[in-house]
Amino acid sequence: MKTQLLLLSFLAMSVYTLGQSWVKKYDRIDGSNDGLALVKKDGKFGFVNEQGKLIVPLIYDEATAFSEEKGAVAVGDKWGFVDKNGKEIVKPQFHDVYSFHEGMAVVGNDDDYGFIDSTGKIAIPLHYIYAGSFSDGIAPVCNKKGLWGYIDKNGKEVIPFRYHYATPFTDSVGRVVLNGIRYYIDKAGNIVKQ
Template sequence: MNFINLIFSKLGFYFALLAFFTLPIITFAQDDDGWEKATEEDLKTTVDTTIIERKALLAYGGDSIKIASVEGKLGVLNDTNATIVPFQYEEISFFEGEDSTCTRWEGTLLVKGRGKYGVLDATGKPLTALYEKIEFMPESCQSGSGKTKVMRFYNRGKVGLADAYGNVVIRASYEEIDFVKYLFSRYGDTTETEKLVKPELITAKKAGKYGLFDLHNNVPLLRSEYNAIEHLQMVRVEEKKKTHTTHILKIQQGTKYGFILLHNQSILTPKYEYLGEFSTEKGNTKGEAEDLIALVQEDGKWGWINLEGKEVIKIEYDAAEAFRKDLAFVRKGRKWTAIDRKGKQKLEDTYEEIRYLALETEKNAFFKTLIIAKKKGKYGILDIEGKTLLNFEFDKIKFVPEKFGFDVEVNGEEKFVNLKRG
């Protein structure tokens, strides 16, 4: 190589190097996900801006970020007014819901550009693809598990589920997606709040039918073939000297009901027209699976099954009511009686009507055990053992708790009586 060629070779190298360093800097490019490329010009510090909202971020050392506007476009600045999200969006908001105690989504941003939505972190890094719509799920704040940090996204009118990193957990092929929740109240508190079932579950609706997805273990539990899936109750099941606190979900196919027991994922195929709550002695919801029983209706008849799905009180009654403590009212033909949890008859079977005097919420424990019954067209009062406390001689009878007695009617005459006069 001669001296002239050597000079031109060196000059070509330096010109190429200079051209490389003067090219616009690309900060992110998500072409496949619909994001536009941001150039160095987009990210220049903007002075003439209107600050829309500022938020300090504890998870980022107390630094703050600011949603700002310039010439009708929205972007995000950091504490030094450097642009971390370019001013090219129609909408930007903090993606964290209304619960001020929830810090799981701190600094996460929801942006809208050209009619599409995406989620970015506090540094401006895109976390999701761009979708027709992205929804915050406030229930995602109820658990510390990373599995529950999820969001709904919509594509072509269908909804799916994505995690906090934008990974698709459930494809966008459903009409509805929701967490499974139940109502919970602390002892002595009448206020009920919604809590997530644990492990966390999702119901997904497709073609009008619901399926069940275990979000914690990332596996489907039930195919989308049920008319409804809803929380029935929480119970404590004793097995091999261990107690499992678990949930029962009632599942419906057509007009028939069954259930799924979550701790062992056992499923009772829907076959009953009615399925009540499970309980054991004195109404407790703790016991062995064989002792926890529920009222069911099959082919028009009523009886009881246990948590193993076995019939424990024969399904043969024309009508029945759930147990209160250890007594249930049942009817065969036209006459009512009462049975215990073994199916043994506890009252005579001569009553045309029978019901408890007061609701279980009645403060007076004694009155909660009393029974109004009708025999030969007349009403009277029984105790829990079947002893008559007011004779069967009244055409009408109404309990008046504040007077500890009864307004009654006999042959058109109205009067007040109490148990002492029975």
């Protein structure tokens, strides 16, 4: 009985190790997001599926985890996006990008930020000096005067530009700073607590 248990344990360990042998090919492996894991080898990044098959080739200088079935990738200092099949949906062209949230991603060049939609088209022009991700249908953005407010997915101002800082909404409230004091506001811009 002991011999059978020992043999069974050895067999199970061998199958597990054999199934994960692909991990030894890479210098770095991050956790899986959207069914793909970020991998790095010899200074280049790509993505593998859960079986270890390379889906996005190791040709990128930087990359971030997938979100909403898109991963951010960089060539030099320019960022773009690939889909889950490895197809570039946005050619690396931006100096800064954030992950997709609610079908939109923040993109920026120098001090100009805006948003692209899930097809990679500019949905909200790059005319803000900073932007945060969409949440609850709105996103915090900072105008050229250095004031923060919130816009909807059409780029329409929904909470006025009056704050010194603002964050994306979480649990139906946004955190803002006004005259050095932190507040929580609702989607109508009303203070719900200090």
